[in-house]
Amino acid sequence: MQSSAAAVLFVLLVFFTGKMSTFNLKERSSRELPSNGTHRKLVAFDFDHTVVDDNTDIVVRDLVKSKITDEVTKLYKKSGWILYMQEIFYLLHKDGFTKSQIKDAIEAIPEVAGLKTLFKELNDTGNVDIIVISDSNSVFIKFWCDHNDVGKYIKHIYTNQAHFNDDDVLLLQPFHHQTECCLSSENLCKGKVLEDFVRNQQDGCNVIYDRIFYIGDGVNDICPVLRLGDQDFGFARNGYRMQKEMDTKNPLLDAKFEIWNNGFDLKQLIFQNI
């Protein structure tokens, strides 16, 4: 009895593992839509230099008055951005910066021209979901989105979790740990996040995204675009590293690829394809 139960469990595991491993963004639309299912569009945004016209981590790092030692600087190369930024947040505390001052610095970052309006206009269509996938952190993104009243348009924000402790020290946690994707940092593979989101929407909510738009500027924004299908669009900000890497390495893409400068370009490119 026990061995037959184990055999059934094994078959189920193989079935579900196989089902999961066969999911990919390129073939998602070939899945049959359940009777209670819905077709929608998805627009996924990076945050730094895509929604806001600066890098939130750099803006805050530039507040530090203490010397940033070589040991701290080396952390970035050795262990990645998360440990480095955690040390920067300790230094900010040491320099006497409060939560309120850090909040002010983030709120003062301007939008990339036209992005706030674009969020609203995409939301107004009624058939578009917006998500943000960012290697910044949950505190900075919430500060900015609340201040600019755009959080209501965003279905989900995927980023490194952060919180202020009772002493106003900002504490940071990696989103996840990954070693498969060399385009992304160890703490966040944006392609995996996008794929997991789309699969969960299909399997859990019967929502099929028949077109995905991915918008970014950095090298880690290339991974999600490589995973998209021929009905989708990848957008690289003009003059930034994503566009330069794509120009020099010219990777094979199924998705249509466009260069963007601001929210007005994006509006035109997206709205003629939804």
Ligand SMILES: [Mg+2]
């Ligand atoms: Mg960026």
